[in-house]
Amino acid sequence: xxxxxxxxxxxxxxxxxxxxxxxxxxxxxxxxxxxxxxxxxxxxxxxxxxxxxxxxxxxxxxxxxxxxxxxxxxxxxxxxxxxxxxxxxxxxxxxxxxxxxxxxxxxxxxxxxxxxxxxxxxxxxxxxxxxxxxxxxxxxxxxxxxxxxxxxxxxxxxxxxxxxxxxxxxxxxxxxxxxxxxxxxxxxxxxxxxxxxxxxxxxxxxxxxxxxxxxxxxxxxxxxxxxxxxxxxxxxxxxxxxxxxxxxxxxxxxxxxxxxxxxxxxxxxxxxxxxxxxxxxxxxxxxxxxxxxxxxxxxxxxxxxxxxxxxxxxxxxxxxxxxxxxxxxxxxxxxxxxxxxxxxxxxxxxxxxxxxxxxxxxxxxxxxxxxxxxxxxxxxxxxxxxxxxxxxxxxxxxxxxxxxxxxxxxxxxxxxxxxxxxxxxxxxxxxxxxxxxxxxxxxxxxxxxxxxxxxxxxxxxxxxxxxxxxxxxxxxxxxxxxxxxxxxxxxxxxxxxxxxxxxxxxxxxxxxxxxxxxxxxxxxxxxxxxxxxxxxxxxxxxxxxxxxxxxxxxxxxxxxxxxxxxxxxxxxxxxxxx
Amino acid sequence: xxxxxxxxxxxxxxxxxxxxxxxxxxxxxxxxxxxxxxxxxxxxxxxxxxxxxxxxxxxxxxxxxxxxxxxxxxxxxxxxxxxxxxxxxxxxxx
Numbered sequence: 001x002x003x004x005x006x007x008x009x010x011x012x013x014x015x016x017x018x019x020x021x022x023x024x025x026x027x028x029x030x031x032x033x034x035x036x037x038x039x040x041x042x043x044x045x046x047x048x049x050x051x052x053x054x055x056x057x058x059x060x061x062x063x064x065x066x067x068x069x070x071x072x073x074x075x076x077x078x079x080x081x082x083x084x085x086x087x088x089x090x091x092x093x094x095x096x097x098x099x100x101x102x103x104x105x106x107x108x109x110x111x112x113x114x115x116x117x118x119x120x121x122x123x124x125x126x127x128x129x130x131x132x133x134x135x136x137x138x139x140x141x142x143x144x145x146x147x148x149x150x151x152x153x154x155x156x157x158x159x160x161x162x163x164x165x166x167x168x169x170x171x172x173x174x175x176x177x178x179x180x181x182x183x184x185x186x187x188x189x190x191x192x193x194x195x196x197x198x199x200x201x202x203x204x205x206x207x208x209x210x211x212x213x214x215x216x217x218x219x220x221x222x223x224x225x226x227x228x229x230x231x232x233x234x235x236x237x238x239x240x241x242x243x244x245x246x247x248x249x250x251x252x253x254x255x256x257x258x259x260x261x262x263x264x265x266x267x268x269x270x271x272x273x274x275x276x277x278x279x280x281x282x283x284x285x286x287x288x289x290x291x292x293x294x295x296x297x298x299x300x301x302x303x304x305x306x307x308x309x310x311x312x313x314x315x316x317x318x319x320x321x322x323x324x325x326x327x328x329x330x331x332x333x334x335x336x337x338x339x340x341x342x343x344x345x346x347x348x349x350x351x352x353x354x355x356x357x358x359x360x361x362x363x364x365x366x367x368x369x370x371x372x373x374x375x376x377x378x379x380x381x382x383x384x385x386x387x388x389x390x391x392x393x394x395x396x397x398x399x400x401x402x403x404x405x406x407x408x409x410x411x412x413x414x415x416x417x418x419x420x421x422x423x424x425x426x427x428x429x430x431x432x433x434x435x436x437x438x439x440x441x442x443x444x445x446x447x448x449x450x451x452x453x454x455x456x457x458x459x460x461x462x463x464x465x466x467x468x469x470x471x472x473x474x475x476x477x478x479x480x481x482x483x484x485x486x487x488x489x490x491x492x493x494x495x496x497x498x499x500x501x502x503x504x505x506x507x508x509x510x511x512x513x514x515x516x517x518x519x520x521x522x523x524x525x526x527x528x529x530x531x532x533x534x535x536x537x538x539x540x541x542x543x544x545x546x547x548x549x550x551x552x553x554x555x556x557x558x559x560x561x562x563x564x565x566x567x568x569x570x571x572x573x574x575x576x577x578x
Numbered sequence: 579x580x581x582x583x584x585x586x587x588x589x590x591x592x593x594x595x596x597x598x599x600x601x602x603x604x605x606x607x608x609x610x611x612x613x614x615x616x617x618x619x620x621x622x623x624x625x626x627x628x629x630x631x632x633x634x635x636x637x638x639x640x641x642x643x644x645x646x647x648x649x650x651x652x653x654x655x656x657x658x659x660x661x662x663x664x665x666x667x668x669x670x671x672x
Contacts, residue, residue, distance in 0.1 A: 073618075073633055073636060073637075075637075076614060076615075076633075076636035076637050079636070079637050079640075079641065080610045080614050080636060080640050080641070083640075083641045083644050084606065084610050084640065084644055086644060086648065087602070087603075087606045087644050087647050087648060088606075090648040090651060090652070091599055091602060091603065091647075091648075091651055092599070095655075209638060210627075212628070212629070212638075213626060213627035213628040213629040213634070214627065214628055215628065222627070222628030223628055224628050224629065224630070224633075225628065240622070240630050240633045241618075241619075241622065241630075241633070247615060247616065250615050251611055251615055251616075254610065254611065254614075254615065255611075258610075278652070278655070278656055278659070281648070281651065281652040281655060281656075282649075282652045284648055284652075285645060285648035285649045285652055288641075288644060288645050288648060289645055292641050292642070292644075292645060295641055296637075296638050296641055296642075299637040299638065567592055567595075568588065569588075569591050569658065569659045569662045569663070570659055
């Protein structure tokens with residue numbers, strides 16, 4: 001059976017499962033639609049959160065980012081940043097918002113800051129960061145389709161939009177939750193199977209986490225030592241020690257990703273679906289367990305695949321690969337444009353080196369590492385088909401969670417709570433489905449235009465969440481003195497500073513040529529790269545909010561009461577929490 | 579419930595929670611920003627199998643510690659809340 005047919009079968013089967021689950025668990029009330037009736041088991045919610053959280057970027061791009069763009073150690077910012085945020089979420093945010101017991105993040109901000117303006121600003125921040133994020137997923141779907149199913153990018157995007165549209169709009173949070181559980185199973189299987197095979201081949205240890213610290217088969221040389229040695233031989237920097245930028249940049253980058261994670265609304269609302277405050281805390285732990293399975297495997301895939309690629313390019317006698325000896329996967333991926341070679345010195349061999357003047361492997365895309373991994377390790381075709389289904393599961397599950405966050409912010413926070421308080425439950429449910437449909441179409445459009453936009457979006461979403469929503473939530477829960485004026489000014493200051501910094505270096509809406517300071521590292525503020533700037537925006541937000549609150553009227557008594565309620569110990573006996 | 583005594587106990591509860599939170603956040607900070615970034619070079623002098631220790635913390639160890647922190651917090655909070663509500667019951671009986 002050809003690979004394409006096999007991939008169609010595997011992907012088609014998983015899609016049928018997702019749709020069947022959505023129909024079986026479709027939402028019938030607003031509470032079903034927004035928070036799955038608040039009845040999801042904490043472990044099940046942990047698994048759904050993991051799928052919600054791990055996007056196409058985690059699944060397809062992260063290992064390659066670590067191994068190639070960030071040269072090993074520098075990539076640790078993603079690993080620590082995207083997991084460490086869960087500690088903040090579990091300790092500082094999720095239990096309190098679950099105790100509050102409403103449906104959305106702007107709900108809380110509106111009530112805590114006793115202000116429709118604060119709620120509307122929160123909706124704007126939420127929509128900005130969720131829409132930018134969902135565009136990245138749509139692009140992931142389009143790319144996965146075009147590579148594995150041989151459609152063009154636009155068709156792939158269209159099919160992806162249709163599937164997400166169908167099950168998110170019909171199923172609401174309830175359908176999404178159970179679909180995400182299925183998607184987690186698909187994506188984690190697809191990610192770990194090739195990793196286990198590769199780890200066995202290279203080190204004889206089936207656990208990639210241990211294999212990465214083991215010796216290579218038949219030698220007493222450690223895998224990481226070997227990798228350091230040969231990279232330095234080829235003129236690259238050492239894998240295990242090379243910083244990304246500076247120490248300060250790594251600190252800022254990690255901090256931005258951590259607080260961005262803890263401020264992303266589509267992740268926070270997942271904790272509204274469990275039955276109690278205690279369940280919300282436990283559920284965050286399970287979410288991180290399920291996430292860590294992928295996140296501790298990724299660095300192993302990164303190092304092992306990099307080693308495999310170098311082994312392909314250079315024989316043990318330090319002879320470069322003859323062009324006519326290129327393995328099959330090499331040609332497959334050359335056709336996609338993710339891999340390019342050019343015989344610069346005309347010797348019929350491909351020299352892979354660090355020096356751009358002599359390097360003949362002229363393009364080695366980050367995404368290759370995960371996508372071509374099964375072929376490089378000569379695994380059977382069904383593993384390759386599974387990787388395609390896994391990448392799609394990661395993109396679709398995240399897109400669905402984001403769409404739900406967007407639609408509930410619009411139908412619940414803008415219509416029900418702000419502009420149309422008399423709207424009926426049924427009309428609100430219909431409005432949220434219409435809002436979701438509009439969000440799918442909008443995201444699909446932005447997935448195509450402007451062309452450079454999709455690539456920059458995921459990092460931007462984190463910067464926006466870190467600089468606007470996280471500080472507003474944290475101060476809302478712990479700083480009693482912060483008032484309406486402070487919160488609104490803080491959110492606006494944080495998000496403006498971050499947007500300005502990113503756009504001035506990367507171009508307005510990432511359109512090349514519109515950057516007004518140029519994307520040059522000498523212009524970076526203390527050497528902090530734009531993707532790492534969220535933490536600076538967050539600090540601005542804190543400073544502005546605290547200063548403004550000091551010179552304006554203190555919050556009213558209702559806010560005191562609300563905070564007393566949030567910090568009051570949850571009842572240990574009744575499981576229902578509030 | 580709203581007596582002076584119960585509000586005192588509620589404050590004591592809040593103080594217990596806060597002190598636990600600070601301790602756990604300190605560990606969170608030390609393993610990631612400390613061991614994983616600031617102290618990575620001195621730690622890399624030591625090894626854990628084939629891993630340099632600082633590199634291991636940055637790419638594996640910190641994540642395991644994060645998981646342990648959340649479950650520890652979750653268990654401790656449940657214990658605190660149980661103790662608090664038991665005190666509540668014993669007060670109601672008096």
